[in-house]
Amino acid sequence: MKVDRRSFLSFVIGGAAGTALSPLPWKLMDDSSIWSQMWPWTPVPPDGEVVYEASTCSLCPGGCGISVRKIDNRAVKIEGQKGHPINDGGMCMLGLSGLQLLYGPTRIKSPMKRIGERGEGKWQKISWEEAIGLVTKKLTDIRDKGEAHTVAAISGSDKGTVPALFKRFMTAVGSPNFMCTPSRQFADQLAVNKLFGGAGYTGFDLENADYILSFGSGIADGWGAPVRMFKVCSHWKEKNIPVVQIEPRLSNSAAKASRWLPINPGTEADLALGIAAVMLSKNWVEGDSVSGLRKWKKDLLAQFDLQQVAQITGVDADTIVELAKGFAKANRPLAICGRGKGQKAESLRETMAVYALNALADNLNQTGGMWAISESDYIDWPDVRPDKLASESLRQPRFDGAGSGQYAEARYLASRLAQGLEGDGPYPLQMLMVADANPCHELPDAKKVQAALAKIGFIVSFSSFQDETAAMADLLLPNHVYLERYEDVPVGAGLPQPAIGLTKPIVSPQFNTRHLGETLLALAKTMGGGIAEAFVWDDYESCLQETLADKWDTLMEDGVWVESDVDTVSNSVKLAAVNQPGVNAEGDPSSFPLLLVPYDSIRISSGYIGDAPFMIKTVADTVIKGKDGFVEINPQTASAAGLSDGDLATLTTPRGAAAVRVHCFEGIKPGVIAMVQGLGHTAYDGFLAGKGVNINELIGPVEDPSSGYDAAWGIRAKLAKA
Amino acid sequence: MKHEQQHNPPMKYGMAIDLDKCTGCGACMVACMAENNVPFKEDESNKLDSITWIRVYKLTNDKPYPDTDICYLPRPCQHCEGHGGHSPCVSVCPATATDYSRETGIVSQIYTRCFGCRYCMAACPYHARYFNWWDPVWPDGMEKYLNPDVSPRMRGVVEKCSFCFHRYQQAKDEAYLNGERRVSEAAYQTACTQACPTGAIVFGDLNNPDHRVHQIVQPDPKNGNKSRNPRAFRLLERLGTNTKVYYLSSREWVRRKGDNYLEHEKTGQVAKAHH
Numbered sequence: 001m002k003v004d005r006r007s008f009l010s011f012v013i014g015g016a017a018g019t020a021l022s023p024l025p026w027k028l029m030d031d032s033s034i035w036s037q038m039w040p041w042t043p044v045p046p047d048g049e050v051v052y053e054a055s056t057c058s059l060c061p062g063g064c065g066i067s068v069r070k071i072d073n074r075a076v077k078i079e080g081q082k083g084h085p086i087n088d089g090g091m092c093m094l095g096l097s098g099l100q101l102l103y104g105p106t107r108i109k110s111p112m113k114r115i116g117e118r119g120e121g122k123w124q125k126i127s128w129e130e131a132i133g134l135v136t137k138k139l140t141d142i143r144d145k146g147e148a149h150t151v152a153a154i155s156g157s158d159k160g161t162v163p164a165l166f167k168r169f170m171t172a173v174g175s176p177n178f179m180c181t182p183s184r185q186f187a188d189q190l191a192v193n194k195l196f197g198g199a200g201y202t203g204f205d206l207e208n209a210d211y212i213l214s215f216g217s218g219i220a221d222g223w224g225a226p227v228r229m230f231k232v233c234s235h236w237k238e239k240n241i242p243v244v245q246i247e248p249r250l251s252n253s254a255a256k257a258s259r260w261l262p263i264n265p266g267t268e269a270d271l272a273l274g275i276a277a278v279m280l281s282k283n284w285v286e287g288d289s290v291s292g293l294r295k296w297k298k299d300l301l302a303q304f305d306l307q308q309v310a311q312i313t314g315v316d317a318d319t320i321v322e323l324a325k326g327f328a329k330a331n332r333p334l335a336i337c338g339r340g341k342g343q344k345a346e347s348l349r350e351t352m353a354v355y356a357l358n359a360l361a362d363n364l365n366q367t368g369g370m371w372a373i374s375e376s377d378y379i380d381w382p383d384v385r386p387d388k389l390a391s392e393s394l395r396q397p398r399f400d401g402a403g404s405g406q407y408a409e410a411r412y413l414a415s416r417l418a419q420g421l422e423g424d425g426p427y428p429l430q431m432l433m434v435a436d437a438n439p440c441h442e443l444p445d446a447k448k449v450q451a452a453l454a455k456i457g458f459i460v461s462f463s464s465f466q467d468e469t470a471a472m473a474d475l476l477l478p479n480h481v482y483l484e485r486y487e488d489v490p491v492g493a494g495l496p497q498p499a500i501g502l503t504k505p506i507v508s509p510q511f512n513t514r515h516l517g518e519t520l521l522a523l524a525k526t527m528g529g530g531i532a533e534a535f536v537w538d539d540y541e542s543c544l545q546e547t548l549a550d551k552w553d554t555l556m557e558d559g560v561w562v563e564s565d566v567d568t569v570s571n572s573v574k575l576a577a578v579n580q581p582g583v584n585a586e587g588d589p590s591s592f593p594l595l596l597v598p599y600d601s602i603r604i605s606s607g608y609i610g611d612a613p614f615m616i617k618t619v620a621d622t623v624i625k626g627k628d629g630f631v632e633i634n635p636q637t638a639s640a641a642g643l644s645d646g647d648l649a650t651l652t653t654p655r656g657a658a659a660v661r662v663h664c665f666e667g668i669k670p671g672v673i674a675m676v677q678g679l680g681h682t683a684y685d686g687f688l689a690g691k692g693v694n695i696n697e698l699i700g701p702v703e704d705p706s707s708g709y710d711a712a713w714g715i716r717a718k719l720a721k722a
Numbered sequence: 723m724k725h726e727q728q729h730n731p732p733m734k735y736g737m738a739i740d741l742d743k744c745t746g747c748g749a750c751m752v753a754c755m756a757e758n759n760v761p762f763k764e765d766e767s768n769k770l771d772s773i774t775w776i777r778v779y780k781l782t783n784d785k786p787y788p789d790t791d792i793c794y795l796p797r798p799c800q801h802c803e804g805h806g807g808h809s810p811c812v813s814v815c816p817a818t819a820t821d822y823s824r825e826t827g828i829v830s831q832i833y834t835r836c837f838g839c840r841y842c843m844a845a846c847p848y849h850a851r852y853f854n855w856w857d858p859v860w861p862d863g864m865e866k867y868l869n870p871d872v873s874p875r876m877r878g879v880v881e882k883c884s885f886c887f888h889r890y891q892q893a894k895d896e897a898y899l900n901g902e903r904r905v906s907e908a909a910y911q912t913a914c915t916q917a918c919p920t921g922a923i924v925f926g927d928l929n930n931p932d933h934r935v936h937q938i939v940q941p942d943p944k945n946g947n948k949s950r951n952p953r954a955f956r957l958l959e960r961l962g963t964n965t966k967v968y969y970l971s972s973r974e975w976v977r978r979k980g981d982n983y984l985e986h987e988k989t990g991q992v993a994k995a996h997h
Contacts, residue, residue, distance in 0.1 A: 041857040042876045045759070045868035076869050077756050079916060090919030093752035099867040220745035230919035234743045252746050255792045262788050510863070602747045614755050617766040618748045620780065625767045634787055666782070666790040685861070686764040 048072045054081055054559045056489050056501030057095045058482045059609050061343070062086065062225035063491035063501040064095055065559055068483070075099050075483060075507050080227070085499065085562050086491065087227035094605050095227075097612035101481060102510065106465045106610070106684045108478035110512035118454060119471055128514060128522075131477050136526045138458050139173060142430055148174030148393035152429050154414055155180055156436030156608050159490045161547055164379045165520045165535075166435060172524065172534040174390030177399045177429075179412040181437045181608075182345040182444075182710045184338045185492070186411055190707055191351040192372050192569060194576075195359070199375040200569035202355070203496040204336055206232045208368035209241070211330030212257075213275075213323065215268040215337040215354055216247040220256040222341040222602045224494030242326060246271065246315075247339070249599055249632070249674050250667025261323075262669045264314040265597050265714050266585060268337065272353035274309030275324045277301055279360055284328035286362035289572045296575040314669075332368030333361045339713060340600030340677070342494070343607060345415070347704045347711035349580035359573040365566075371496045372569040378490075378500070379547055387530030397426050407708035415444055415701040415710035421452035431458045435479070435516055438608045440468035441681065444710055445655055445700040462516050467610065468683040478513040480505075485515045486541055488548060488555075498563045500548075502555040515540050581705040587654040587716025594637070596653060596717035598677045598695045606678030613687040622663045629679050629692025630663040631719070634670040638662055641719055648722040651675075651693075653715045655700045658693040659722060673717060730904060734803070734827035735885055736928040736966030737915070738938040738954070739796055741976055743922035746794030750776050753917030754798075756867070757886060759874045761858030773852040775799070775883035776914050783975045793976045796923070798914065799850040799883035800957060800965035801829045803947070810963060811842035811851065819880075827928070827966055828885050836879040843880060847958050848965075851882045885925075886912040907933050928966060939968045955980045955989065 003011075019025065048071040057064045057078075065084030069077040078098045080091040101107075111131035116122025126134075142151060153170050155163050158180045170178045180186075185201065192200045206212070206229075217223045220233050233256050236243050245257035246268060254260035263271060279285050280297045290296075310317040327333045337354040338346060355370065363369030386394055397404060399420055400413035407413060417439065421429060432453070440450045446468075453459065453472050461473035464481045479485075482503045489501035514522075517540030524535040537543035545552050551561045585595060603618050605611045616624070623630055631651055633643070643649055645664040650657055651673075660675070668674055680694025704711035754760065754776045766772040776798040783791040802809040807822040809829050815821075819835035820842055822828075843851045857877040860868070868874060871888040875881050893910040897903070907926050915925040926933035928941055940950035946964060949955070953970040955977045971977055977989045 042874040043860065043865045043868060045865070045870040045874070047870040071870065074866050076867055079753075080919075087919065089916065090921075091749050091753065091917045092747060092919065093749050096749060096752040096756055096917060099756070100864060103864045103866045105861040105863065220747070226747075227919040230745055230747060231921070233745055234920040234922070237742050250790055250792060252792075252794075255794075256745055260788070602745075613762045614752045615748075617755070617762050617772060617774070618751045618778070619767075621767045621769055626765060636787070666785065666787045667792060668787070670787065687762070 046071070053504070053506050055483070055504045055506055056559055057098065058487065058489045058503055059094050059098065060226065060607070061491065061493045062227060063489045063493065063499060064091065064225070064227050065501065066095060068506045070506065073507055075102065081559070085560060086225050086495070088231070090227040090231060092226045092602060093615050093618065094609070097614045098483060100612040100614055101609070102483050102507070104612070107511055108464060108466055108470065108476050111478065112476045114474045121471065123476070131475060132522050132526055134475055135460060135523055138431060139527060143174060143389050146389060146392060147430065148390060149176060149396035150427055150430040151175040152177035152179065152399055153433045154437045154439055160488050161379060161544055162487055162517050165517055168381070168384055168534060169520050169524060171384045171394065172386060172390060172531040174386060174393035176394050176396060179400060179414040181439065181442060182415050184342050184344060184346045186709055187346045187348050187351045187707070190348055190409055191355055195352065195355055195573045196372045196569040197574060198569040200372050201375065201492055203371040203373050204334060204494050205368050205371065205496040206334065207235060209332045209334035210368065211326055211333040212236070212241065212243040213327055213335040213357070214243065214245050214253065214257065215272060215335065215350070216339040217336045217342060218251065218253050218340040218600050219243070219245070220253040221251055221600050223338060224342060225491065226602060228495070244323060248597065248669040248672045251599060261315060261319065264312065265595055265672055267313040269347065269350040269353040269582060270309055271313045271315060271320070272335070272357055273300065274304055274306065274313065274320050275327060276357055276360055277304040278306065278321050278324035279328045284324065285360045288362055289364050290359050290575055291572055292575045327357065327361060332363060334358065334363060334369060341606065345710040347583040348706045349582050352580060356575060359575065364573065365568045365571055371566060373498055374567040374569050376567055378551065384534045385530065390530065399425050399427070399429060402708070410708040413708055414439065417443065418445060418449045418452040421455050429456045432456045433460045433462070434469050435462040436608050438467045438469045440472055441694060442607060442696060444696055444712055446694055446696040447656060462519065464513065465610065466683050468681065471683045477519055479516040480509055480513050483507060484509045486544055488544060497566055500551065500555065500561045502559055517543065583702055583704055583711040583713070585714045585716055586700060586702055586712070589716060592653065592716030592718050594717045594719060595672045595714050596698065597672060597674050597714035598699065599674045601676050604676055604678040610681055610684045610688050611678060616687055616691070623676055624679065624691050625661060627690050628661045629675065631660045632663050632665045632668050632674045633719070634668050635664040635666060637670045638664050642721055643719065649719045650722050651698065651717060651719055653698045653717045655715065656698050658698060660693055673719065732824055732929065734928040734966060735926070736801065736827065736935055736939070736968065737798065738924045738935050738968045738970060740922045741793055741795060741969055741971040743920045744794045744796060745920055746778055746780065747919065748778050749917045749919055750796050750914035750923065751778060753913040757869060757913035758872045759868050771855055773881065781976065781979050791975070793971065793973065795969065797848060797850065798967060799829060800848050800963065800967045801827060801885065802963040802965050803827060804964050805962065810845040810847060814841040814845045816841065826890060828887055830887065831880065831882050831884060833873065833875050833879045833881065838878040838880065840880060847961060847963060851880050853880050854878060938970070
């Protein structure tokens with residue numbers, strides 16, 4: 001059959017018209033819309049046998065016992081471990097969010113080296129051999145020039161085997177510059193040393209106390225071991241125990257206390273000493289365990305006049321007498337300090353004043369009292385014998401100045417890092433290694449720290465997460481997260497009995513990461529010579545098992561080991577200097593009329609670990625709205641500044657400025673403004689990055705004159721409508 | 723021989739939440755999200771579309787500084803019984819996607835039946851129901867933690883707190899396997915109750931005098947199930963929703979916040995039955 005043009009056209013047109021008139025196109029359209037709706041957008045989680053495995057949470061210093069629900073090699077849910085001595089089944093939201101950190105997109109998935117500009121985020125995946133080789137080469141080059149002291153390390157902690165291996169590695173290499181991020185722990189240790197005359201730290205038997213004075217401690221905001229504290233709060237409620245919360249802001253802790261006592265921020269030590277003066281002048285002091293009391297009393301009463309204390313603190317004289325009476329007359333009174341989560345540095349003056357109150361109430365090392373616990377380290381390794389190169393470098397002064405001169409009493413002064421890098425330091429730094437710390441976000445004056453770190457030639461980050469400091473690094477050697485590794489977790493955190501927890505690998509490593517302990521052992525091995533000799537263990541696990549010795553079996557079985565027979569530093573306190581020098585807020589009140597203080601929220605992680613998506617989700621829209629962070633202000637102060645609730649404003653401090661929104665809240669002292677810690681991340685993912693303001697960029701370090709530790713508790717500020 | 727099959731006496735699962743103990747830590751919210759595969763978005767600061775089966779509200783006493791006081795109030799689905807199972811949401815659902823169980827007293831939500839008309843959301847006086855405006859998206863790798871006992875929801879459906887019903891089903895299966903007729907108090911607890919570090923949330927069968935929740939609440943069936951505990955109140959109690967979540971507070975201003983009281987009205991009244 002011949003197909004001519006005419007019949008071809010009529011066939012095509014006829015066919016098209018026929019198809020259009022038929023239900024076919026409509027049917028197809030309908031089907032495709034159904035198919036696209038039926039697409040399995042929602043995952044179907046695979047089923048399987050359920051098992052529970054016990055471990056320890058190490059996301060905060062609390063050391064809670066966890067029970068992880070697993071299906072095959074999948075961790076499905078983290079729950080609290082029933083019967084655990086610290087949390088007995090309870091959990092906080094950070095611990096509950098652990099799986100979002102484990103499986104989250106912010107993990108660093110393999111060792112990587114920087115290929116773009118610093119901070120540009122261009123990385124190349126490399127093998128572990130190459131990564132170890134790069135560090136070894138760098139370290140060897142620096143050491144061969146006799147400059148091993150120009151290597152520094154920042155760690156989130158100095159307790160436990162992994163920080164100990166890190167510190168040991170630094171010593172073996174020849175660097176005196178192992179640092180910890182600032183924490184109240186160091187002021188606490190110093191205060192114990194000065195008062196009790198020995199190395200140790202404090203613990204508080206809050207469960208058995210019957211009158212509590214809390215100088216700003218976040219008893220319901222994450223102080224110490226947070227879950228233990230929540231339980232203690234309930235216990236106090238049930239027993240009707242008077243709890244006085246002294247702080248300028250109506251925090252959750254203040255709301256849970258039986259009494260909220262607003263105070264002028266930064267005058268807590270004055271109030272504590274004022275209370276002590278009242279107790280002494282009225283002869284309400286037992287003080288059997290106090291030596292030097294007579295002179296101390298004389299000096300104190302000479303310096304502290306009740307009316308004057310009332311004026312300084314903003315707490316009226318009658319109330320101070322009432323507190324002194326309540327505290328002195330209670331059977332087992334207890335005073336605690338450490339603002340908010342108690343993770344930030346605090347002045348020695350404040351710490352010693354509060355501990356002196358406990359000494360005057362005669363509640364030391366007993367039920368319901370304050371315990372001075374000996375620093376007994378279960379890590380008992382033979383000393384490192386540094387080789388020739390290392391010994392020479394170890395004779396150099398520390399970069400941060402800690403341990404000598406005016407800073408003789410300080411252990412680590414990471415807060416002086418930026419200043420040192422900008423020319424104040426004894427020498428330039430060539431290399432920095434960072435583990436479990438995020439100095440670019442958590443150190444005071446964070447922006448300046450970030451700029452200063454750019455001056456260091458080579459930065460190695462061991463972080464598991466893409467945090468701000470990892471973004472600045474040249475080499476990433478990611479650590480396993482706590483659910484993938486064995487590690488000992490020594491728990492101080494204000495517990496009256498020291499405890500050690502053990503994290504266990506619940507799931508196999510999700511990515512090409514390596515245990516920091518293994519990385520350090522591998523580094524030592526490739527460095528060879530005296531460095532390799534300092535590390536006798538084949539692998540981290542055998543090191544851990546050997547170190548824990550007789551505790552290992554208990555830890556493997558129960559997951560936690562608690563010291564039943566607490567070794568105390570001393571049962572008596574020597575009160576010498578009444579009044580340590582105080583620490584004032586930076587800035588001139590005439591140009592900065594307001595006082596900005598940071599506050600802690602249990603819903604916002606403020607240390608090395610960034611907030612998980614679940615946690616950010618629970619944050620109120622008066623703390624974050626869209627990307628904007630809020631500053632809390634008394635409505636009276638706000639209206640005087642021409643601001644109303646929700647307004648955009650510029651917050652300026654001597655250290656920087658930020659755009660914020662205003663949240664009017666009656667529960668804050670007029671003239672004081674407060675902002676939460678832990679926001680304003682630039683790294684991590686869209687769930688966290690860019691939300692709110694990092695208050696550490698607005699507050700700089702203020703050195704405690706008695707130790708050199710950072711003791712900034714706030715800064716002068718001003719707010720102007722934007 | 724005559725076999726007589728007996729029904730279990732009906733249960734009425736409910737909660738008592740002690741607001742004197744609640745610290746507002748929010749562990750209940752996250753425990754719930756992790757247990758029930760609740761999705762999350764980059765921006766969750768618009769609380770109207772932020773899915774939180776249990777949400778912790780912050781109440782203030784509206785007094786100026788320094789007499790200000792705050793109190794946190796966790797709000798799961800209140801599992802209203804209404805009068806004879808007529809919960810506000812159940813009565814309006816055209817798809818029978820939500821139902822009141824006379825066996826457990828739990829208000830269910832069947833996602834595959836729901837077609838997203840949101841009548842139930844309009845009917846619910848407690849904002850306990852949430853609409854999925856978008857399909858849930860878990861960042862790459864994070865779907866690994868999803869719980870197979872709770873199906874993830876798709877866009878276009880309403881979801882809400884189920885009192886962790888899947889846990890009840892498991893506990894029931896286990897009880898039958900062990901030859902028991904009834905689910906014990908310890909065998910069935912919700913994720914929020916389990917996680918709460920303060921012990922503020924107590925969950926159990928309000929009909930069972932052995933359960934702690936019954937002992938705390940002491941419901942009075944002759945008086946609309948009003949609690950005999952002087953510290954207890956329910957949210958919008960006078961609406962007659964006959965909820966099964968009881969709150970406890972020793973502070974009068976908190977109890978007053980539980981309903982829209984006029985100035986002269988006293989707290990602690992209860993609705994009269996109306997049909």
